[in-house]
Amino acid sequence: MLYSLAGIALFCIALRAVILATAPLRAILAVNVMSSGVFLVLVALARRTPGLVADPVPHAMVITGIVVAVSATAMAIVLTQRLRANVSAPTVEDTPGAGP
């Protein structure tokens, strides 16, 4: 229970960081912290029944989740690099949302 609450706390803190982040790298790191929080919850909830054997399904989910998170992170880093290749100080906010 404690672990799941810690995981949820991590999730919330990191969510705040993502929303407030200005530099892409910070946002990417925060997202990773977020995913760690989620995985922590999953693993913690796997111990649902008192006993020695934990539920394997959440573990499978965590593994898949980590794979997905890693690939997404890799992609985000590549994009950040491509941004950096052209602009000196990229920010997430400089995407023109409303156009010229």
Add this chain to the structure above:
Amino acid sequence: MTWQAALPLLVLASSLLPGLVIFALPERSRTLRTALNLSGAVVKLFLVVWMLWQSGQGVHYELRAALLPGLDLVLRSSELGLFFVVLSALLWLVTTIYAVGYLEDSPNRSRFFGFFSLCVTATAGAALAGNLITFLAFYEMLTLATYPLVVHRGTAAARRAGRMYLAYTIGGGGVLTLGTLWLYSITGTLEFVPGGIVAPFVDRNATALSAAFVVLVAGIGVKAALVPLHSWLPTAMVAPAPVSALLHAVAVVKVGAFGLMRLVFSTYGVEAASGLGLAQGLAVVAAVTIVYGSLRALAQTNLKRLLAYSTVSQLSYIALGIALGGAVAATGGIVHLVHQGLMKITLFFAAGNLAETLGVHEIRDMRGAGRRMPWSMAAFTLCAFGMIGTPPMAGFISKWYLGIGAVDSDAAWVVWLLAGSSILNAAYFLPIVWAIWFEPPPEQWPHDKRSGRAETSLMLLVPTLFTAAMALAVGLFAATPYSPLEWARLIAARQYAP
């Protein structure tokens, strides 16, 4: 399915297919385009007359395609629909000839005639529609097909007019959709049936039905140019003359007026519409429109604007006839569909001839035009008198029936209204007629394009004279068996004695 059963579809195809082919034609293939246009129009006229004749033999045409669960797209031959489709097919042929002559050297003719054909397809579809949702579909199609014609010239004024036209008609279409669905949620059917579909629901849902009627009239009233939904019509007169003819006589406003008939006769039924007090309300709106249109017409200096306001006013005779209750008034309203169409198309043709041949757009420049263009101006004069309601022109017949009908239904105020409106009509038409014939022509017309021996191109003159002659004939021979009047009387009798 034999080709006979598919006749309503063929009527639509006879203008749709040429239209689609014309879009694809290059600008320079003029002969082919004209041939397609005219053959489409002739074939369509032939098909509708054939359908009319077959219907007279007792053949009933109906085509259905499922659209939604429990709701079909329906094309059906009915007396009222045939009446309208014959009128529009005839006037389309005439207008096509006129348009070919009028747009002789202007750009984008393929586009123009393509949309022109789509307009007529939509009108025929609305006429043959067998239920409200089919009518709605063609009503919207008409809006879209007309827009490119209104903005055809591409000038700033044309685009402004186009925007206004869209704002009104698309808005009207949205309102009509809402009303249609509302009605559907009450009745569970949208079929056009003589006597209407709402009768079983009047007791339980009177309020909702009345409110839905108001919404529906607001939707259709845009195209029928009921005040205060009329402003787009005078603005849209910036379009070329054939488009004005199309807007004012063949298609757009006619579909509006026809829609009101469908609403009162075939959806609500005269009994329910009068019982709920809805017809009376419509009559009042129509009366206000008649007077308002005439008053505004008085103040105009531009000929086409004047004619446009005159249309606003004249159209509401149709609405008035439907709304008064009683077969005689309805006859007047229904037959005015034809009469107003013939007279107004002639007036716009004549105005177009003036603009195209002499460059005259303003009323003050029309002085002495009768000497330069006697034939066109004679047609103009004839139909102006018709609009005023002088016997034996067609307009007189309509007003006569409306008046008698009003007395029959204890609405004597309508007689005063008709008298007053005729005086107003005279007040704005007679000075023009006077100026045409009895004032000296100017030394120099604004842009005189004299060509050949006739006063103007024959492609322009012949349609004008033809429609003027028709307008005279339907008045003179109103009492003969196959006149529009007799036909209208038959339809009206059917509505009141199902």
Add this chain to the structure above:
Amino acid sequence: MTALEPGSTWVVWLIVSPLAAALIAFLLPRVAAAIALANALFMGVAALALLDLVTEQGPHRYSLGGWGAPLGIDLYADPLSGVLLVVAAVVVLATLFYSRDYLARTAIGPLFWPISLFLHAALNALLLSADAFNLYVTLELLSLSAVALVALADEQRAVAAALRYLLASIVASLAYLLGVALLYHTAGVLDLAALAERATWTPATWAALGLMTAGLAVKGALFPVHFWLPGAHSYAPSPVSALLSALVVKAPFYVLLRLWYAPFAGAPEAVGTLLGLLGALAIVWGSLQALRQARLKLLIAYSTVAQIGYLFLFFPLAQSRSALQGVTVFILGHALAKAAMFLAAGNMHKCLGHDRIQDLHRVARELPVTLAAFAVGGVCIMGLPPSGNFIGKWLLIEAAFAQGEWGWAVVVVAGGLLSAAYVFRVLGHAFTVDDKPVDASGAPASMAWAAFALALLALTLGVFAAPLIDLIGGPGETAVAHLSSREP
């Protein structure tokens, strides 16, 4: 599941074939286009065959490797997923056909082919998923391939938009995943059908409802969390914009729809009303923003924001069968029409060298087929008959009247009028005559006609929709399959 049921192969092919094609296209760039087109054709056939199958025999469940629901992965197909698979195949086919000539004229590399094939595989897998976690994985794969496609446009702002899209998308998926964890905690299963039976309303379920709905709303670009959409959809290469706006953005909504029939079936009305209100705001806000845009592709992207709003009107009306039918037909109509509009816009952009709306003069003359495609697509977006969008709106309004909530009906109609305003803002410019020279080099016929074909399909969808509508939302079909349907 032991024996292969008849037709199960189609379910597998729908996922395996685009994956294999993606691999081949990646390894052999020279045949990539041909492979992709062949695969798209095959997908069309397979989706139609599957739709036919589920129409004949009812919902269809298939266990990968024969493991069965609690442990293994189940695939599931019913008429809803069937029609969506078909429309996905149609849009992809037209878009890829268009892309052959588009790519030849731009610097976008051959990577487009494998990634778009991968996207198609992810989308198909998502539409066929039967459990909450599988939906997470497929959603994530879909987002990753979508982001990669956006980033293909070698422009600074496109890359920035892609990054923004990616971050929003990851955060959204994590929220969704946390929700899945909580759901699993309460019910002990992931299969949607099993969840529908076991779900109880504990605080954890509530949290899951909030987290999953919020995550899917971000991914589905529901107002006010649509911020990532306009940039990503407008700066992407045009065929990518078409795929994104037509298909990808519908996927999260589809997931939410499935959840709404399974674990969240008993969600209180207030939640549905809230989603509906946000949808209504999206319609108004998106349309007003579209009216203000100076660039054509941004206008279309904001139009997507508005049209997504219509989808969410489903939730307050979910009690009526016609709401589900309406929203399904609406998805189909919007997918076809919006793809047509983006493809047409791409054409104008390529030929004129810009997509500034006020400089679109004479497009009518230079690019008639392209303009016709845009106009017809626009007419569908406006929801005029007989387009699929009209049918969809009609059914939604019918549901609103049936529940006596006519306010939603007014929103639907008002949204249509607003969309007419922005569509004609473009068309009006296109009719302008002036003397500015236009150096339109002319578009390849294939590009113009691909757009036009989609638009024409969208317009005539209403005429063919009647049998489709009857398929959708039959009794008991909407809940993603009771487990009993596994037994033949």
